[in-house]
Amino acid sequence: MARAKGSGLPELRATGGGRVRMEDVAAVAGVSVATVSRAFGKPDSVSPELRRRVLESAERLGFRPSVLAGSLASARARIVGVVVPSLLTSFFGMTLEALAGRLGPAGYQMMVGHHEYDLEREEALVAASLDWSPAAIVVTGATHSRATLSALARAECPVVEMWEISERPIDAAVGFSNREAGRAVARHLIAGGRRRLAFVGGAMARDLRAAARGQGFVEAALEAGLPEPRVEVLEERSSTAGGIAAFARLMDADEPPEAIAFSNDFLALGALFEAQRRGVRIPEDVALAGYGDLEFAANSTPTLTTVRPPHRAIGTAVADHLLRRFEDPGAGGEIIDLGFELVARASG
Amino acid sequence: MARAKGSGLPELRATGGGRVRMEDVAAVAGVSVATVSRAFGKPDSVSPELRRRVLESAERLGFRPSVLAGSLASARARIVGVVVPSLLTSFFGMTLEALAGRLGPAGYQMMVGHHEYDLEREEALVAASLDWSPAAIVVTGATHSRATLSALARAECPVVEMWEISERPIDAAVGFSNREAGRAVARHLIAGGRRRLAFVGGAMARDLRAAARGQGFVEAALEAGLPEPRVEVLEERSSTAGGIAAFARLMDADEPPEAIAFSNDFLALGALFEAQRRGVRIPEDVALAGYGDLEFAANSTPTLTTVRPPHRAIGTAVADHLLRRFEDPGAGGEIIDLGFELVARASG
DNA sequence: ATGAAAGCGCTAACAT
DNA sequence: ATGTTAGCGCTTTCAT
Numbered sequence: 017m018a019r020a021k022g023s024g025l026p027e028l029r030a031t032g033g034g035r036v037r038m039e040d041v042a043a044v045a046g047v048s049v050a051t052v053s054r055a056f057g058k059p060d061s062v063s064p065e066l067r068r069r070v071l072e073s074a075e076r077l078g079f080r081p082s083v084l085a086g087s088l089a090s091a092r093a094r095i096v097g098v099v100v101p102s103l104l105t106s107f108f109g110m111t112l113e114a115l116a117g118r119l120g121p122a123g124y125q126m127m128v129g130h131h132e133y134d135l136e137r138e139e140a141l142v143a144a145s146l147d148w149s150p151a152a153i154v155v156t157g158a159t160h161s162r163a164t165l166s167a168l169a170r171a172e173c174p175v176v177e178m179w180e181i182s183e184r185p186i187d188a189a190v191g192f193s194n195r196e197a198g199r200a201v202a203r204h205l206i207a208g209g210r211r212r213l214a215f216v217g218g219a220m221a222r223d224l225r226a227a228a229r230g231q232g233f234v235e236a237a238l239e240a241g242l243p244e245p246r247v248e249v250l251e252e253r254s255s256t257a258g259g260i261a262a263f264a265r266l267m268d269a270d271e272p273p274e275a276i277a278f279s280n281d282f283l284a285l286g287a288l289f290e291a292q293r294r295g296v297r298i299p300e301d302v303a304l305a306g307y308g309d310l311e312f313a314a315n316s317t318p319t320l321t322t323v324r325p326p327h328r329a330i331g332t333a334v335a336d337h338l339l340r341r342f343e344d345p346g347a348g349g350e351i352i353d354l355g356f357e358l359v360a361r362a363s364g
Numbered sequence: 365m366a367r368a369k370g371s372g373l374p375e376l377r378a379t380g381g382g383r384v385r386m387e388d389v390a391a392v393a394g395v396s397v398a399t400v401s402r403a404f405g406k407p408d409s410v411s412p413e414l415r416r417r418v419l420e421s422a423e424r425l426g427f428r429p430s431v432l433a434g435s436l437a438s439a440r441a442r443i444v445g446v447v448v449p450s451l452l453t454s455f456f457g458m459t460l461e462a463l464a465g466r467l468g469p470a471g472y473q474m475m476v477g478h479h480e481y482d483l484e485r486e487e488a489l490v491a492a493s494l495d496w497s498p499a500a501i502v503v504t505g506a507t508h509s510r511a512t513l514s515a516l517a518r519a520e521c522p523v524v525e526m527w528e529i530s531e532r533p534i535d536a537a538v539g540f541s542n543r544e545a546g547r548a549v550a551r552h553l554i555a556g557g558r559r560r561l562a563f564v565g566g567a568m569a570r571d572l573r574a575a576a577r578g579q580g581f582v583e584a585a586l587e588a589g590l591p592e593p594r595v596e597v598l599e600e601r602s603s604t605a606g607g608i609a610a611f612a613r614l615m616d617a618d619e620p621p622e623a624i625a626f627s628n629d630f631l632a633l634g635a636l637f638e639a640q641r642r643g644v645r646i647p648e649d650v651a652l653a654g655y656g657d658l659e660f661a662a663n664s665t666p667t668l669t670t671v672r673p674p675h676r677a678i679g680t681a682v683a684d685h686l687l688r689r690f691e692d693p694g695a696g697g698e699i700i701d702l703g704f705e706l707v708a709r710a711s712g
Numbered sequence: 713a714t715g716a717a718a719g720c721g722c723t724a725a726c727a728t
Numbered sequence: 729a730t731g732t733t734a735g736c737g738c739t740t741t742c743a744t
Contacts, residue, residue, distance in 0.1 A: 103451070256664070315605055387737080
C-alpha cells in the first residue's frame with residue numbers, strides 16, 4: 017500500500033486502498049496536521065479562511081477523522097458505557113433512547129450491555145466498558161458486587177447509578193425511591209377502603225428494585241395497622257402468564273385479598289385477563305394496581321391504576337448531568353431524585 | 365504524573381495515578397512488551413513459562429490492556445455497530461440481547477443506535493459507527509438512503525441487514541419476508557371463512573416492514589378474489605390507543621369487516637379492549653390477528669392469533685455469521701431466510 | 713520463541 | 729493563529 021510521505025504535492029490522492037489521513041488533508045489544504053486537527057476539534061481557534069480550506073479539502077478527499085486515534089491521543093473516548101438489566105422492557109428502552117437522544121448530538125456513542133439482573137455479569141460488563149476508557153459509565157441500580165464497586169470507584173470517569181437513589185452513591189445517582197413507590201401504592205389501595213392486601217413480585221430475588229417496591233408496600237400496610245399482606249414471588253419477570261398464575265392462586269385462597277399490587281403492569285394485565293375469564297369484577301371484587309404505566313395501562317378494560325416511573329426523565333437527566341461534567345471536569349457527582357407518579361385509574 | 369521510564373526495576377509500581385501499561389508488566393515479568401502483547405493476544409505463541417510469568421505480573425499490577433491502543437495498532441476495533449429503528453419494542457430488544465449474548469463472550473462490544481425509522485438519522489448513525497472502524501456493522505431493513513448505501517458499500521467490514529431479506533443485499537442479510545408474513549395472515553383469515561378483510565398498520569409510511577406486511581395482506585386477499593381490504597394507516601406505531609381508534613372506525617363503518625389484521629400485537633390488544641367495551645364478540649363478530657407474538661398474545665382473553673417473527677434467531681444468526689467471518693476474512697456475505705410462524709389462536 | 717523498533721492516526725504541549 | 733514535535737499504548741514486521 018504505497019503512500020506519498022513528507023510535504024506532498026497538493027494533488028488528489030489516487031482512489032482505492034488506504035484510508036485518508038489528516039496528513040493527506042493537510043497536504044491538500046497546504047497547512048499542518050495540527051491545523052487540520054484544530055479545524056475539526058476546536059474550529060474557533062483556526063482562522064475562517066484556513067478552516068474553510070481545510071474543511072473543503074477534507075470533504076474533497078472524503079476524510080473522516082479516526083476516532084480511535086483521536087481517543088488514544090487525547091486519552092478519552094467519546095463513549096458512554098451503559099449497563100442495564102434488560103433490553104426487553106420498554107423501561108430501560110425509554111431511558112436509553114432519551115440518553116442517546118442527548119448524547120448522540122453531542123458526539124458520544126453508547127456502548128450498551130445487559131446482564132439479566134446478574135451481578136456477576138454486570139461485573140464483566142463494567143470491566144469491558146472500562147477497558148474502552150469511556151467518557152462515563154452508567155449502571156442500573158444501587159447494588160453491585162464488591163468487584164464492580166471497586167472497579168467503578170477506581171474509574172477515572174463519571175459514574176452514574178440510575179433508576180434508584182441511594183444515600184451514598186458511588187459518584188452520582190439519578191432515579192427515584194422504589195420503596196416509596198411501593199408505599200404509595202399501598203396507601204392508595206388502603207385509602208380506597210381495602211384492608212386485605214397482597215403483593216405480586218416478579219423475580220424479586222434478583223430485581224432488587226421490584227423487591228424494594230414490595231418492601232415499601234408491606235411496610236405501609238403494617239404501619240396502617242392492616243394484617244401483613246401476602247406476598248407472591250414469581251420466578252419470571254413481568255409476564256402476563258405470571259400474573260395469571262399469581263392471581264389464580266390468590267383468588268383461590270380461603271381469604272382472597274381485596275386488593276393486589278403487582279410489580280409490573282404486564283403482571284396486572286394477566287390478572288385482568290384471568291379476572292375476565294373467571295367473571296371476577298375489577299375493581300368491585302378486587303382492586304388491581306400495576307407498575308410502569310406502560311401504554312396499555314391507560315386503555316385496558318378497566319383502565320389500570322399504576323405507578324409511572326420517570327423513565328425518559330432519567331435518561332435525559334443522566335445525559336445532562338454527564339454533559340455538564342464533560343464541560344466542567346471540576347464538577348462532581350450529585351443525587352437527583354426524579355420522583356414517580358401514582359396514576360389512579362379504574363382498576364383500583 | 366511521574367512515571368519511571370526505561371528498563372525499570374522489577375518493583376511494584378506505586379499506587380495511585382497513571383495507568384498500568386504493558387511496559388510495566390513487561391518490566392515486572394522481565395520480558396519485552398512484545399511478549400506481553402503476545403501473551404494476551406496469541407497465547408500459543410509464547411512459552412508456557414513466560415506466559416505464566418506475564419499473566420501473573422499483569423494480575424499483580426492490575427493491568428488491563430487498553431483496547432483503544434490495541435484497536436488503533438491493529439486497525440480493527442472489537443466493536444459491532446448495530447443500528448435499529450427503536451429501543452422501545454421487545455422486537456429489537458430480543459435481537460440485541462441474542463446478538464450481545466454471542467458477541468460479548470467473543471470479546472466484541474455493541475455500539476447501539478436507534479433512528480425511529482428515519483433514514484436520515486440512520487445515515488448519521490451509520491457514519492458515526494463507521495468512524496470507529498468497527499469489526500462489523502448491522503443495520504435494520506433493506507431500504508436505506510443513497511448516502512447510507514454508499515457508506516456501507518465502502519465500509520471495510522462485514523455489513524449485515526437484518527429483519528428483512530432482499531434479493532441483493534449490500535453484503536449479507538438475515539431475516540424473513542415481511543410480505544409473505546402479511547400474505548400468510550390473509551390466507552389464514554380467508555381459510556376461516558372471512559371475506560371482508562381489513563388491515564391496520566402503524567406508521568407504515570416509515571416502518572417499511574409493516575408496509576410490506578400490509579402489501580402482502582392486500583395482495584393475498586385480491587388473489588383470493590375477495591374485495592380489496594380496507595387499510596387503516598395510523599400515525600403512531602404499535603399502541604393500544606391506535607388499535608382502539610382503528611377498531612372503532614372500522615366497526616362503525618357501514619359494512620364492518622369480518623376480520624382485521626394488525627401490524628402489531630399491541631394494536632390488536634387495543635382492539636380486544638375496545639371490543640370488550642362494546643360487547644363485540646371476538647371472533648364470532650369479527651376475527652382479529654396481530655403480529656409479533658408478544659408474550660401477552662398467548663394469554664389474552666381471547667388468545668390472539670398472530671405471526672411470530674424469528675426475533676432471537678435473527679440475533680443469533682447475525683452473530684454466528686459475523687463470528688465466522690471474523691475468523692475467516694475470506695468468507696463473504698450470505699442471505700439467511702429464517703422464516704416466520706403463523707400462530708393460530710382463539711381470536712381468529 | 714523472543715526482542716527491537718517502527719508505526720497506527722491523531723492530540724497537545726510548546727514554540728514561533 | 730499556525731507549525732513542530734512528542735507521544736497515546738498497543739501490534740506487528742523483521743531480526744535473532
